[in-house]
Amino acid sequence: MRTTKIPRVAAGATACLAATLFYGAHGPLAAKATARTTKTAAGSVSQGKALVSQFRCNGCHNANLQGRPGFSPNIHRTGALHDYTQAQFVTLLLTGKKNDGGHVRPPMPVYGAGHQQMPPPPMGGDHRPPPGGMPPPPGGMPPRGGMRPPPGGMRRPPTMTAAQAKAIFAYLETLK
Structure with missing residues (x-):
């Protein structure tokens, strides 16, 4: 009789362990962790979108961040x-x-x-412009009206952190 109890106890323990693992992976705690991860990712994307505006990426890369030929690249995922x-990217x-x-x-990496x-x-050396004016910069001239000082004048840009750069990357990955 003793020999049959041990396999039953082992089988019962194995079943409890399997149920615990399954419930842990698919139960309410796992759902909360998944929701938290999704919320964090969504937070990073929305934070990245706000940072693109704050750091004025759209000043050179245009409002849709598709770039300007000969001046700034398309910074979408595609x-x-x-x-x-x-x-x-960071x-x-x-x-x-x-x-x-x-x-x-x-002006990159300005931040x-x-x-x-x-x-x-x-x-x-001589810092006077050459006769006939300054040649255009490599890649062409900035777009007409696209390089004006911001309202309130120029100020030193804030320093970007790695966390902010990651949030911007998360946002840019959503663009097509």
Whole structure:
């Protein structure tokens, strides 16, 4: 009789363990965790959308963030962003370093810590414009009316954090 009790106890314990694991993975606690993750992701997306406006990304990349040919890239998931992981995008925003090893052109990364640490331009030589005026910058001129100082004048931009860059990435991933 004793030999039959042990398998029954083991089978009962196994059934309890399986039920606990199943309930833990599919029960109310799991549903709360999933809802919390979804809420956090939605919060990141909405925060990213607000940050795009706060950091004025749409000033150069246009209102729909589709870029301006010859001036700024389309930063949708189907545009230039498709080449970037979240970590690479954060590095791009904070330092200006692209995933191909190159660097973005000014005014990017205007908000990153890398911008705050950039050395001043060299002071030497002739700083007068060449005869006939200044040549256009590489990639063409800024769009007409798109590069005006903001109301209230120019001010030093806020420094972007990695968490803010991640939220912007989450928002940009939703754009098509």
